[in-house]
Amino acid sequence: MAKVLVTGAAGFLGSHLVDSLLADGHQVVGVDNFATGNNRNLVHLDGSDGFDFVEQDICDGLDRLANLKFEQIFHLASPASPPQYLAMPLETMHVNTAATEMLLQYASKNGARLLFASTSEVYGDPHEHPQSESYWGNVNPIGPRSVYDEAKRFGETLVSHYQRNKLADAVIIRIFNTYGPRMDPDDGRVVSSFIRDGIKGRPFQVFGDGKQTRSFCYVSDLIRGIRAAMDSKITGPVNLGNPNEFTLLELAAQIGKVLEIDPDLEFKELPVDDPKQRQPDISYAKSALNWEPTVQLTEGLQETASWMKTLLN
Numbered sequence: 001m002a003k004v005l006v007t008g009a010a011g012f013l014g015s016h017l018v019d020s021l022l023a024d025g026h027q028v029v030g031v032d033n034f035a036t037g038n039n040r041n042l043v044h045l046d047g048s049d050g051f052d053f054v055e056q057d058i059c060d061g062l063d064r065l066a067n068l069k070f071e072q073i074f075h076l077a078s079p080a081s082p083p084q085y086l087a088m089p090l091e092t093m094h095v096n097t098a099a100t101e102m103l104l105q106y107a108s109k110n111g112a113r114l115l116f117a118s119t120s121e122v123y124g125d126p127h128e129h130p131q132s133e134s135y136w137g138n139v140n141p142i143g144p145r146s147v148y149d150e151a152k153r154f155g156e157t158l159v160s161h162y163q164r165n166k167l168a169d170a171v172i173i174r175i176f177n178t179y180g181p182r183m184d185p186d187d188g189r190v191v192s193s194f195i196r197d198g199i200k201g202r203p204f205q206v207f208g209d210g211k212q213t214r215s216f217c218y219v220s221d222l223i224r225g226i227r228a229a230m231d232s233k234i235t236g237p238v239n240l241g242n243p244n245e246f247t248l249l250e251l252a253a254q255i256g257k258v259l260e261i262d263p264d265l266e267f268k269e270l271p272v273d274d275p276k277q278r279q280p281d282i283s284y285a286k287s288a289l290n291w292e293p294t295v296q297l298t299e300g301l302q303e304t305a306s307w308m309k310t311l312l313n
């Protein structure tokens, strides 16, 4: 059993990852400063064996954990939704770059393996469809979204420098849109916003004409992929996401069905640099990790909606 550090442990993905690691008997330390995470995601672990939580900004270093020797580090800490990273631009840049390098140095000194949670946003508004790992992307380096997109890209550059020079064992994963219970209902992401508004009887706000496409991966599938990437020897980058593609209008209709409502749609202006299409090519994850998603959108939406109903009511 490994000693594992999870940064961003109080977040949506981090908390599910902690649950999965503990279920397999690993000893886990979670770090989070609650920038976008929430204590309710970890409260079920109070007093549980094998889990310790440290509230701190990971950019402040690992001095408080100096007596522990981690074998695996999952670096997930970062605001992830556009409204959140736009509200915390410098924090987002620092946690994906300076903190990534600090953790790479730790991995280098202590022989740990590091997983860097990158994103499909490194492909920007893509000219290739679907996106495979060999595509370099189409990102505006000075647009508002660059505080996230370019920070993740530079995080990847740091990891690849350490890999290329054999300074650290690390893997880059590129996560595509993932949804499920414990998403912050107010994080501004499309699945959480539609479900929240549906439960509250409000219209769904659709940006643009709603014909832009996204692919949505259920959280349990993604966590399996994250664990497989860490437990493999690959360096990545490896795409992790669900290749089934839906327009936002189709998503709105599916959520309406799950909530048994006929939602009104309110069309809004498309945000700057919003990608028109997003679909992962997961051939590499299939061959290298023997991984592919299995949860269908309706099934995942049902789980998510029933969790959010309990939370909001």
Ligand SMILES: NC(=O)c1ccc[n+]([C@@H]2O[C@H](COP(=O)([O-])OP(=O)(O)OC[C@H]3O[C@@H](n4cnc5c(N)ncnc54)[C@H](O)[C@@H]3O)[C@@H](O)[C@H]2O)c1
Pocket: 007, 008, 009, 010, 011, 012, 013, 014, 031, 032, 033, 034, 035, 036, 037, 038, 056, 057, 058, 059, 075, 076, 077, 078, 079, 080, 081, 091, 095, 117, 118, 119, 120, 174, 175, 176, 177, 178, 179, 184
């Ligand atoms: N959910 C997705 O669809 C998705 C897609 C692509 C990439 N990702 C990446 O996966 C990771 C997790 O995303 P999520 O959806 O769980 O988001 P989230 O906002 O729910 O979780 C991120 C967590 O990191 C914490 N955090 C942020 N800055 C920190 C800092 N400086 N020190 C300590 N903790 C800090 C937040 O408080 C939060 O708990 C992020 O790196 C994100 O960029 C997620």
